[in-house]
Amino acid sequence: MTSLRRALLVSIVFVLAGCASPQWQKPGTSLDAVRQALGQPTLTEPLAGGGERLLYSRQPAGQQVYHLDFDAQRRLVSVTQVLTEARFQALRDGVDTRATVLATFGPPALVERVARFDGDIWTYRLMENLTPRQAHVHLDPEGIVRRVMFTDEILGDFDPAR
Numbered sequence: 001m002t003s004l005r006r007a008l009l010v011s012i013v014f015v016l017a018g019c020a021s022p023q024w025q026k027p028g029t030s031l032d033a034v035r036q037a038l039g040q041p042t043l044t045e046p047l048a049g050g051g052e053r054l055l056y057s058r059q060p061a062g063q064q065v066y067h068l069d070f071d072a073q074r075r076l077v078s079v080t081q082v083l084t085e086a087r088f089q090a091l092r093d094g095v096d097t098r099a100t101v102l103a104t105f106g107p108p109a110l111v112e113r114v115a116r117f118d119g120d121i122w123t124y125r126l127m128e129n130l131t132p133r134q135a136h137v138h139l140d141p142e143g144i145v146r147r148v149m150f151t152d153e154i155l156g157d158f159d160p161a162r
Helices: 003-019 031-038 085-089 098-105
Strands: 043-046 052-057 065-070 076-081 110-114 117-128 131-139 145-152
Touching: 031 052, 031 065, 043 098, 085 098, 085 117, 085 131, 085 145, 098 131, 117 145
Parallel strands: none
Antiparallel strands: 043 052, 052 065, 065 076, 110 117, 117 131, 131 145
């Protein structure tokens, strides 16, 4: 296969993949049509009034998590990308739990522990103002949010000689 042909094929794949992206779904689309276009969601959550939320996560490699909210008639009402610093900052220390973090952001990109904190640290990758960042949600042994911290994500190896 020639390199031109290969490049054309790759371009077509990206264009077609873009058609099935959560942010391109139109309000009013049926829940079944969205599931057919996007596949199985990462999580589903019932909403007040008989609606349903489909959560599509691009973690661990991606930097987006989408909420697709449907009304009681199973029609798409809204699409929201929720991996933002503001949403993480809205987590309430001592109030929010592992369950609310999971329902809001889906599974983390990484779960780790450190010596100076007794509990799990859930790390999410996000993009804020074109800067790759990480949000670190500290959950105590009972699963209660105790702290949220942010760091810049270093992509690739740093080489000072470059």
